[in-house]
Structure formats: structure tokens, C-alpha cells
Amino acid sequence: MIKRYPWLLAASLGNLLFLYAPIAVLILFSFNASRLSARWQGGTLQWYRLLAEDEALLAAVQNSLLVGLVSTVIATVLGVCAALALERFPFRGQRAIEGAILLPLVIPEVMMGVALMLFFVSIKLPLSLVTVTIGHAAFNLPIVVVIVRGRLRKLDPGLEEAARDLGASAWQAFHRVTVPLLMPAILGATLLAFTISLDDFIVTFFTAGPGATTLPLKVYSMVKSTVTPEINALSAILVLVSMGLIGLSLALQRKPV
Numbered sequence: 001m002i003k004r005y006p007w008l009l010a011a012s013l014g015n016l017l018f019l020y021a022p023i024a025v026l027i028l029f030s031f032n033a034s035r036l037s038a039r040w041q042g043g044t045l046q047w048y049r050l051l052a053e054d055e056a057l058l059a060a061v062q063n064s065l066l067v068g069l070v071s072t073v074i075a076t077v078l079g080v081c082a083a084l085a086l087e088r089f090p091f092r093g094q095r096a097i098e099g100a101i102l103l104p105l106v107i108p109e110v111m112m113g114v115a116l117m118l119f120f121v122s123i124k125l126p127l128s129l130v131t132v133t134i135g136h137a138a139f140n141l142p143i144v145v146v147i148v149r150g151r152l153r154k155l156d157p158g159l160e161e162a163a164r165d166l167g168a169s170a171w172q173a174f175h176r177v178t179v180p181l182l183m184p185a186i187l188g189a190t191l192l193a194f195t196i197s198l199d200d201f202i203v204t205f206f207t208a209g210p211g212a213t214t215l216p217l218k219v220y221s222m223v224k225s226t227v228t229p230e231i232n233a234l235s236a237i238l239v240l241v242s243m244g245l246i247g248l249s250l251a252l253q254r255k256p257v
Contacts, residue, residue, distance in 0.1 A: 071136035079144025113206030127209030152183035
């Protein structure tokens, strides 16, 4: 195919270059000794060292990790339960429930952020890390449902039936047969949800209150003044961590049933 249509290879390489060349430049200039990002003056690790000594930045990292971990646990537990209910126990009105669960995937993130903010204000819940965590769990829930449900559809129901025929209870068959087969999808969905939570800015911007500054919000506040090598270093770390987690998530999801 490539030999017959060399323009396909050229177009693919061009797309990859368009997507990843800016990321490569950003990572390269995070080691630039000059404070002027546009001019290279040799390599250095001082910007990474300054990042490690920035207390405000470390606090933002701590907030992001806390929100990511808690919201991911909530989304994973609820998402796995919802996927099992939708796939294994059909009920009246299921289509409407499915649409409601998947709605955060199709509506603009700005609308979701505004809606969450108005909801929290209407119930008089102060904007804080708690509201940010709820917001992140809300948009991560459908991601977990989609991934886990896709894995469930590939499982052979006869495996659980065979376990029941051999004397296992319903819980034992689920715990010892279904859960291990679902684990790659669950772990993949968990990593993907954590990555999205770690990088999210829009929903966080609308649901965060005083003292709830996460890493993306901190980066935004730094960029508003000027782009410094510290921002390049921080962005490089975020890109590498996000790409690593997404790659691991995809690898786990591709594990054969």
C-alpha cells in the first residue's frame, strides 16, 4: 500500500511532525541555559532544580495528585458498577440511562464546567478541592463505563456458567473469573481517567475555589505573565507523564481476553 501510494506515507509523516515537533522543541528548550526561550545558550538542569524548590508549585502538584487519585477511585468504582449493570442486567429505560451517563463525552467542556459551578452554587456547596474532585469524577465516569463495557462484551458468558456448574457461587464466579478478565480494562480506564484529571483545566477553572489551585491552573497563572524556562520544564514533565500513562493504558486495554 505504501509503495503504491507514497503520498500516504508523506502525509502521515507530515501529521506526526506537525503534532510532535512542538513538543520536542518544548522539551529541548526546557534544558536551555538562557532565560530567553527563543535563544539556545547551552544545556542546563537549573530550571528543573528551581521547579523542585518552588513551594507554590509543589502545593499545586499535591492538589492535582489528590484530586486525580480520589476522583479516579470514585469514577472507577461507579463506572465498573454501571458497566456491569448496563451490560449484564437489561432494564426498562436503559437507553435513557446510557445517554445520561455518556452525556459528558459529547457536551462542550465549557458548558459542563459552567453547569457544575451553577449546581454547586445552587446547593450552597463552597467551591474547593471537593467540588473539583466531584467535577473530575463526573467527566471520568463515562470514560470508565465505555472502556469496561467494551471489555465485557468480549467476554464469554460461558466462563462464568462453567464456574457455577463446578460449584462456585455467583460471587465466587464473578470474583475469580470475571474480575481477572476485566482487570486490564479496569486498570487501563483508571490510568486514562487519572491522566485526564491531572491535565484538566476547563472544569477545574470553573469548580475551583480559594486554595484549590491545581497544576494546570498554576501553569496558566505562570503563562499569563511570561513564558519562562521553568514553564518549559514543567510542561515537559507533564507531557512525558501524560504520554507514559496513556501508553500504559492502551497497552493494558489491548491485552487479549
